[in-house]
Amino acid sequence: MRTKITSTVAAHLLLALALLTAGCGGEEGGHHGAQERREDRARRVAEAWDGSAAARTWRAGYHPMGEAVQPPAGGFHAGADTRAFTTQNFVLRGTLPTAGPAEGEVRWGSGDPLVLPLTTAREAYASVARGGDDGPHLTVTGARPGAMTLATSRGPATVPAWLFTLEGYDTPLKRAAVTPSTLPRPPIGPQREVPTSELAPLAGLVEVAGDGRSVRVAAGHGSCDDGPAVHVLETGGSVVLSAFVTGEREGPCAGVLLRKEVTVRLAGRVGDRVLLDAFTGRPVPYGVPNGASPSWHGVSP
Known part of the structure; x- marks a missing residue:
């Protein structure tokens, strides 16, 4: 059985991880076409953001990517x-x-x-x-x-x-x-109703390397899989990260929420490109949501 994620914009992470562990026993590997659909979603997120009013507002704002x-x-x-x-x-x-x-x-x-x-x-x-x-x-x-x-x-x-x-x-x-600064309204909505072996939300940004050529992110997974993987799509205006769970297996699983850090190497520096989560269609937040170092507060109407 593959886990499904149904997410609202306000609670995508908690809901996604809860559903992930609830399913906790999937078929080995992904399903046919998952990679193509994942890549298509990343392209659509990049196309929506690149050159958009939301991207211009994001670049003009103050969004912490380090400890406050x-x-x-x-x-x-x-x-x-x-x-x-x-x-x-x-x-x-x-x-x-x-x-x-x-x-x-x-x-x-x-x-x-x-x-x-x-x-x-x-x-x-x-x-x-x-x-x-x-x-x-x-x-x-x-x-x-x-x-x-x-x-x-x-x-x-x-x-x-x-x-x-x-x-x-x-x-x-x-x-x-x-x-x-307040997060601008994203020009694309979140992904809905997909297996976690195809696409899952990121838990947050951990660090951007000093040279800007790699990022470390946290991704969630369950106890009956091989952990998360993260693919990247780079354009002139954005870096889209697509997280998914690998090696889901059938069998009894402990109902725990696991978190793993993944380092993603980039072809170019992050620079002023928007770092995006393919699942949510939003910039990847730094740190723990509602913690002491939020990347943003709220969403503009």
Whole structure:
């Protein structure tokens, strides 16, 4: 039995992975014509985006492709502090600024800066301090406005940031204060009703290599298969990634959601090309959806 994915734009990942494990026992290999249909879908996604108003809006915006939260210079002193950071277990023992500018500038090496809304110190703190257990914690004693360098869809950018003073550290923890641009409405809808051996959604972007010639992405799969694979279609305006599950097998399967990172080599640099998910028809988001480092927020009407 092959797994089917039915996805809405708002919940494509959770729904797709849930259905993937529910089926958890497919025929060995894919079905006839799957590769042709996968390639056709990638071409249609590229054609829809290349030269579109959505692509122009995307390139004009601020879309983080790196961590919006950066540890103190040199990293954390001990494993307990690293655990506190990853579990977002913070304690506030100080006063956070209650006022600040409403907007700030994002600056790239070339081109005009972009003025965007800023978060408050309290909002920035709340985005990193979501833990609440009795385990190891980091103590924040204050915050001040500053700046940080962050990878974006348009290359490295200098962005406004809140610099949080940590007890025991000489340099601050940085949290980007600028709000990402809204994702433009995609010019093509998501793929529907296909086997995961043909096409599946990506879980997110992990990293773009420093030379721009490869990308590392996360893809989901089940416990009765050989894992995910990712094919690439490159055009002058976009890089379309098509994820699918390989080696699905019949048999009893554990109901678990698995995630694997896949490195995709490119013929040319990513540059300002839009990195797209063939399944969703959207730019591939960086990081965990709704996490501390989202690539975007919302979709324009």
